[in-house]
Amino acid sequence: MPLKEQTTLRVVLYEGDGAQPLEAGDRFTTMTTLLEKGFAVTRVSDKGRVAPADRTSLLVLGRFNDGRAPLGEDASGLVNLRFQDITDFDSNRIAEAVETLRAETNAAKHGDWKPWFPVIDYDRCTNCMQCLSFCLFGVYGVDEQQRIQVQNNDNCKTNCPACSRVCPEAAIMFPKYKAGPINGDVVSDADLQREKMKIDISALLGGDVYAMLRERSEKAKSRFSKERDADKALQERQKCLVKLASAGDIPPEVLMSLPSPEEIARRAEEAKAKAQTVLAAQQRGASTA
């Protein structure tokens, strides 16, 4: 199922007229259980506002008087509105009831994919297309205005922040990365200097990895042919990749899963051509303006 355009089921914890309030501890456990399962939960009370209603399916949970959930529906017919009594339910049973409705309403299913993808800071981006020409997995593209855009975020390799390191302006963030400025922390002058001195990961991924691997495996082959130990050859390959990975902070699994050198070369050419087309269009736009 494609990642896009799926909405999250909105669960409302209702504690107003016609329902008994939850103990603070129960409220916390219920909230935590639902959030850990990926749902959005709104706690309504007479103190403060919450986000307005939209067309998202709504499941209203409450300890309703007499243990009977009201039978209501949205007068406009636009919102799928359901009520569930949770008197005597523990948090697991609540989560089960919510999951049942999620499946019925076709709302987004959570937890199948770790949300790891680049986020562009357009206050910093200069539309230079380095990221587009670097990424071998087609994560980047451009919009109608020829502006760089993240288009296929689920193609991104989990835990790999390599493209953020090729960006000359530190404009690419991975909010779940461990350190700044890639995690969204403020970009300092020192960060920009550091970025300038970075290793050329592009070259590393584009060819050197394979050159090194071939060289290593040739040497290893002659040794291992004597030992007849294929496992050792694999270990050697892994050791080599781990070393390379640490130079660019690229997870070894990402390097291990790279396509063949020929395929890499093909994809790199394709990405470069795409970037060049965009840059040429930008220049044409500038000169005809």
Add this chain to the structure above:
Amino acid sequence: MTTPPRILYCNCTYAQVVPKEVKEAVLKKLCESGVAFDAVADLCEMSARLDPALKRLADGGAVKIAACYPRAVKWLFHAAKAPLPIEAAEILNMRVQSADEVANALFSAELQPNLPTGKATKPSAVELPKSEVAA
């Protein structure tokens, strides 16, 4: 009278980048208080899915968001075509602030907008008005 800001809490469910004790303590304080609030599992995941729910969360006027770095939160909403109101959004950063700091700011009636604003680098050709590109 101006309406008080809404509260949005992000649980950062799919990563361990927000200290567990901080996010738990903030959620606990919210649950113990009488205030209404919205909570989401993971703003990153919603942004990746271009979840239309982000629009509702961005659109309801002034908002305080307990999540992570303001720069990240700003562009996550933007990526999902649901930009936050620059002048009416305050982000509390559970990666670096203590639970008490975050909770105090959430419960305070005063809003201190802190989303980064304005171009930090030279505008690119696509961002300039056509007349300036030609000049």
